[in-house]
Amino acid sequence: MSKSKLTLTAAESVACCSPVLTDPMSEDRAERIAPLLKAIADPVRLRLLSPVAAHEGGEACVCDLNDAFELSQPTISHHLKVLHEVGLLDRSKRGVWVYYRVRSRALGDSATLLAGVGR
C-alpha cells in the first residue's frame, strides 16, 4: 500500500501487537476486534468466504456467488460489502464485473488472535 491511510480496517487492528494472553484485553482493543469477528459470525458470510478462496486465481465474480445462494442479489452484495469493510475481502472492478478476493492474511491473524485469547 503506497498511499497513507488514516483509518485502519478491523483486520489491520488485529494484525499488530499480539499478547492478549494472560492480561485482560483492553476495552479499546476489544471494541476494534469485535466487528471483525462479527463479520465472520454469520452463516451466509461464512459460506461466502470459501467459494471465493477456492475460485480460480483466488477471486470470484459476484455473479458466480449470486447463483450459488438462494438469496436476493442485494443481500449478497450487502454481505460482501460487510466482509470488504472489515478488511477480509479485497474488491476489484473489471469492466462490468466485480471480483472479490480473500485476504488470507487477515483471516489468519484473526485465527491467531482467537487462539491467543484462551491460553
Added chain:
Amino acid sequence: MSKSKLTLTAAESVACCSPVLTDPMSEDRAERIAPLLKAIADPVRLRLLSPVAAHEGGEACVCDLNDAFELSQPTISHHLKVLHEVGLLDRSKRGVWVYYRVRSRALGDSATLLAGVGR
C-alpha cells in the same frame, strides 16, 4: 445429568470433521458454527475470556468479573451464560459462588476452523 447428551454445543460441532478449505462450507455446518463465532464477537465477551483464563487455576468467580466491568451484574451474568451455552465456558457452582472456566479446546478448535476457511 451425568452422561449421554443428545444435543451438541456449538463448540462441539466445530471440533469434528475439519476440511472447510477449498470446498464450500455446507449451509448446515455454517448454521451450527456461526453461533459460536457470534458468541465471541462481542467486545464484552471478548474481554471476559482472558480474565477467566488468567485467573488462579484457570477459573474465575462471577464476583471477581463483576468488579472488573462497569456493567450491571445481570448483564455480566447474561454474557457468561451465552459463552457457556455455546460451550466456551464451563460452569461450576461451589457453595454460593459460581466459577467459570475457559474450555481452551473449544476456543482452539474455532481458531483452527477460522484459519481453514480462507486457504
Added chain:
DNA sequence: TGTCAATATTGACGCATGTCGAAGTCGAAG
C-alpha cells in the same frame, strides 16, 4: 445516444441482541 446487464444503494420490515432494574432462587449462617 440509448439500451441492456451487473452491482450497489435505499428504505422498510421484522427479528435478534445488549442493557438495565426488579424479582426469583438457592446456599450458608444465625
Added chain:
DNA sequence: CTTCGACTTCGACATGCGTCAATATTGACA
C-alpha cells in the same frame, strides 16, 4: 425458620442486523 448475599431469570426498552423490492449507478455495446 429467617435473613443475607451471590447469582440468575424476567420484562421492558432501544438499537442493531438480515432480508427483500425498488431504485440508482456504471460500463459495454449497438
